[in-house]
Amino acid sequence: MKMWRVGLDEAGRGPCLGPLVVGLCAVPINDVALLVEAGVKDSKDLSIKKRRELVDWYKQQMDSREWKYVVNICSPQRIDAALSKDGLNILEVDLFAECLNSLSQQLSENVSILADACDVNPQRFTDRIIARIRNWPWQQSEMDSIHKADSIDPVVGMSSIFAKVTRDEMIEEISQQVGFSVGSGYPSDPNTQKILGQLVTSPLPHSELRWSWATIKNKWMEKYETPPPIRNESINVQKTLF
Template sequence: MWTVGVDEAGRGPVIGPLVVGAVALPTADLGMLLQQGVKDSKDLTHKKRNELVNWFHEQSKQRGWKFTLIECGPERVDNGVQTTGLNLLEVELFAEALTQIRQQVDQPVHVLNDACDVNEQRFTDRIAARLPQWPWNDSTIHSEHKADTTFPIVGMASILAKVERDNRIQQLTEEIGIPLGSGYPSDPNTKAALPNLLQEAEPHPALRWSWKTVRRAWNEKYGVDPPTRRYEDGSQQTLFDYQRRL
């Protein structure tokens, strides 16, 4: 039996991707996460998160642990918000991550998700409905609020997702040449950067155009709503794609 933890990082920011991480370990190895001090990424320092990611990758090589990261760029986030809503977009991303894990682990699994829906069971059912050939042999799936705090394996997924997103934001910061902060609307550096990302005919591609923060700033600057963003279904661009277009 294996245990799988799934969580996301970057649901609320106005800049950059939403990243979903999934981690799979033999259930017998779960105690190693607790011993190493794995917990919710928000409760750890930047340094500690990076140390744990390095430790996890080393253990993955030695013990065959599995993981996957799904990056959902701002275009897809905007499309999700404007069509099905953010919760259903996360359902799709969690299901994509679990489908990739299934390709790596052909054994019964117990899946633990950090629920983003107020209704935990609904979140579970929606993910399960999108998993190919579910139910998998002797496998179970469960979603819970604050699972990243309760279950270290979900905490590890949150750490991998958080570090991946932070790395993408750092790359974009270096490319644009101004401090972007964390990308959250309340971050002073993000607030200061926003006007510089609204100088062209369209908002910068790394922004989430559907966010009220962007729509309000664009309207204040130009007196109209920002243009409608085009999205090609199936394209999942990363910040590397945006950098090539700068």
């Protein structure tokens, strides 16, 4: 029985607009070197063009090498609901666990899992994820979480690339939907700041905004001089699991 390396990372924790995306990649341990040879690294260190090329290249290997990937897309509505309850860290624990539960339906061989920790306490992050795995399916397997794993481990790096490319594609779709560029979605992006006023409109802010973010609340207050509406607590779980 061969051993697989599994990596997980996220993209879009900080933006005030658009989804939070978690990516998972799984390759046999003996294939990890192929990722390095292809130029896989932390998605932040790669151009948009290179990230997309690597996603296409990875998908081309899936039939012959049986590589796996999972992408979990979390809507702004679910993010707002989570912030009103358990918080962003627990939401990310849930999203990472959902990816692993999806993988468990595809892969029964032993795995070595590494996640990019989304908690100041990496062990706590690991323990919380493991507690959410249904009937831990992998014998003689292990999981660990560390900070900046995407810059250390190529499988986590590939996961970060999938997450980033998916989020970028969805931001492009939002721009097409509203009829103008929304920038990156980050509060620090001048292009995003410039268009927020057009998306913060009565009676409700645009559905792709994170209403609970301070940036959105402040923009609403500037425009209407009243607290913004509270998003309906019903959770619209938007996910794509491959």
